[in-house]
Amino acid sequence: MTLPKAPTEPKPPRGYFGNITDTVVSTAKGMALTFRYLFRKKVTVQYPEVRPQLDERYRGIHYLEQELCINCDKCAKACPVDCIEMDATRHGKELEWHKFQLDYQKCMFCELCVYPCPKDCIHMGTEYSMVSEDRSDFVKDLLSWTGLTEEQQERIEAAEAAKAAKLAAKKKAAEEAAKKEPAEGEAGAEDPQA
Numbered sequence: 767m768t769l770p771k772a773p774t775e776p777k778p779p780r781g782y783f784g785n786i787t788d789t790v791v792s793t794a795k796g797m798a799l800t801f802r803y804l805f806r807k808k809v810t811v812q813y814p815e816v817r818p819q820l821d822e823r824y825r826g827i828h829y830l831e832q833e834l835c836i837n838c839d840k841c842a843k844a845c846p847v848d849c850i851e852m853d854a855t856r857h858g859k860e861l862e863w864h865k866f867q868l869d870y871q872k873c874m875f876c877e878l879c880v881y882p883c884p885k886d887c888i889h890m891g892t893e894y895s896m897v898s899e900d901r902s903d904f905v906k907d908l909l910s911w912t913g914l915t916e917e918q919q920e921r922i923e924a925a926e927a928a929k930a931a932k933l934a935a936k937k938k939a940a941e942e943a944a945k946k947e948p949a950e951g952e953a954g955a956e957d958p959q960a
């Protein structure tokens with residue numbers, strides 16, 4: 767009984783012309799594959815000069831519409847890894863922003879911070895490039911400005927002026943009412959004698 771040959775048994779060595787034939791055949795096969803892809807739609811881009819086309823629902827680095835944000839903290843509370851920190855001082859209706867930081871060393875791009883926002887002002891963007899040798903660079907502040915803008919200062923001053931005018935008018939009305947009361951009292955006292 768003859769045993770079947772082991773599949774790993776090496777092929778017998780090719781001769782001089784056999785080697786030339788193998789080289790020509792394998793080169794032709796490789797070039798045929800290359801030419802096939804030469805006329806197909808490209809799937810690679812010259813990054814970073816050319817940026818890849820991303821899906822609309824791509825979850826990249828966040829962006830904040832600061833003018834809409836009300837510092838309610840709901841996004842931070844929804845974050846499962848506590849990577850959002852914010853701080854702002856309220857001046858009536860205006861917010862003086864100090865920080866709105868996101869720690870991308872912890873963030874897992876789950877998007878859970880986006881859904882509870884009552885103002886729909888925190889979003890996941892399409893930016894994804896974040897390269898640094900310094901860990902502190904991965905803590906990003908999403909604020910477009912800090913402190914108060916000129917418009918906010920004007921609105922605060924206008925609101926304070928309106929409040930002061932209201933108080934002054936109230937005080938004046940109270941003073942006039944106080945002046946009238948004794949005059950009416952005097953007139954009421956004269957009537958019975960007449």
Ligand code: SF4
Binds near residue numbers: 846849
């Ligand atoms: S994407 Fe997820 S992990 Fe990142 S900040 Fe939002 S809730 Fe937190």
Ligand code: SF4
Binds near residue numbers: 836837
């Ligand atoms: S949930 Fe929205 S409105 Fe509230 S602090 Fe976060 S981003 Fe601002």
